[in-house]
Amino acid sequence: MRSANSDSKKKHRATIKDVARASGLSSATVSRVLSGYEFVKDGTRSRVMEAVEQLGYVASLPARSLAGGRSRIIGLLVPNLDNGYVGTITQGIDKALSSANCDLVLYTSHRQPSKETYYVNAITNGITEGLLLIAPQFTSTYLAALRERDFPYVLIDQADPTGNSGVVEATNYQGAYEATRYLCKLGHTRIAFIAGALKVHSAAERLRGYKAALAECGIPSSKKLILDGDYQQQGGYEATKHVLSNVDPPPTAVFASNDISAFGAMDAAREHGFSIPDDISIVGFDDVPQTSLVYPKLTTVRQPLEQMGQAAAEMLLERIEDRSRPPQRITLATHLVVRDSCTPPKLQRGERRSPFTETGGSVLPTN
Structure with a gap:
């Protein structure tokens, strides 16, 4: 007792x-x-x-x-916790903050703008010193509120149309352009595109890169082949299921705006009886850890996710130390990583395979 x-x-x-x-x-x-x-x-x-x-x-x-005089607490607002994209960026953030003896507090919006607004208000009224936002669906209202309060923040993989925010991003347009061009050079002329959440700057840039590559290759862009996947695995699955069932002839390749929706596309293709890559080639974007674990290993556009997180955290810490620093914009390079999910299309009746078989651009063959 x-x-x-x-x-x-x-x-x-x-x-x-x-x-x-x-x-x-x-x-x-x-x-x-x-x-x-x-x-x-x-x-x-x-x-x-x-x-x-x-x-x-x-x-x-x-x-x-x-x-x-300081709490040394940094807030991190993320859209969700169900994929390697957020996790890998967060690793880079944690590395930078740990070196600076700062603590990290995580907030999840579940991709709801109303929750983003709620958390931003709560964070700025608390003892948090600064805020990092990964691919927010934001409204201009709370960005304006952050600036009015002179509250330090940095956007990751998103852009502020006003140009008044610190931003760390990757070459989304160029990455999508190179991936689409690679598929064209393999001989694909019917390339479906699974778009991300177009409120997010990166998604809009990837769509723009896809269209630009098609135009350069002399392939007209078709609205029937551009589908909304909303950066979700289920979205990628539904989009691919729809295009394989309703577009005749079906696409011979699918370029998904992120790896997660590419995984959904792979599921739908198999369910439809398509072999990857023999019947259909699939490309993703991000290069999350799971891309080399799925079968076949996914060809994708590599974003330097951990480096993006680290750069954003360092930018935020500099802003906290010196509020007079003007907003910076850091853009890191993407690279196409060729694995096992792509091959030239089967010969179609009345069609000839493209003579281009080289893999130009920033291509990194991997295991």
Whole structure:
């Protein structure tokens, strides 16, 4: 049976005064040590940290903010948690924030603009120092609110039409252009495109790159072959199922705006009795870890996702340190990664295979 004394000890939370008493130092000195003040003797720091460990002292977040003038907490708003795209970007963010001794708090909007607005308001009214947003579906209203409050933030894989936001992105147009051109050079002339959420700048740029490559190859763009997949696996599945069932002749290749919708396209193609790549070639975009685990391994456009996350976090930390810094825009290169999901199309009646078989552009053959 526990005694009343043991219960009261358990319920007592150590304070800075307790640490000061145990270390034989003043509360002000303890506060300086715990807030990371540099000009403290090593012996003094050791005494404080020994007392902290002995007492199990943990600073509350408001206390940390008040003691050091900073909370060192960064918010991250993501659309969902169900794919490797967000996870890989977050790895890069975490790496940069850990190096800067900052904490990360995650918020998930479930791709709902109303939730994005709610979280942005909550974050800016709390003790969070800055905000990173991955591919938000944003409204101009809350971006304007962030700027009015001079609240540091950076957009990842999204753009601000006003040009007033820090942005880290990849060459979405060029990546889609190279992927489509690669399929054209294999001999494909009926290439379906599964679009992403067109409110997101990256999705619009990929559609633009697809159309530009078709035009250069002398292939007319067909509305019947451009479908909405909304960056979702189910969306990719439904779009591919529709185009294979309702377009005659069906496409010989599918270019999906992201890997997740490409996985859905692969499911639909198999369900329809198509072999990949013998009957239909499929290309994705992002190069999430699962692309080399599916069968066949997916040809895709590689975004430097972890590097994008790291660059965005570093940009945000610089903005927090110097609010007068003008917004920056960093664009990182994409590369086509050729794996096993593409091949020249089967000869169709009355058609000839394209003489082009080389794989020009930024092509990285991989295992």
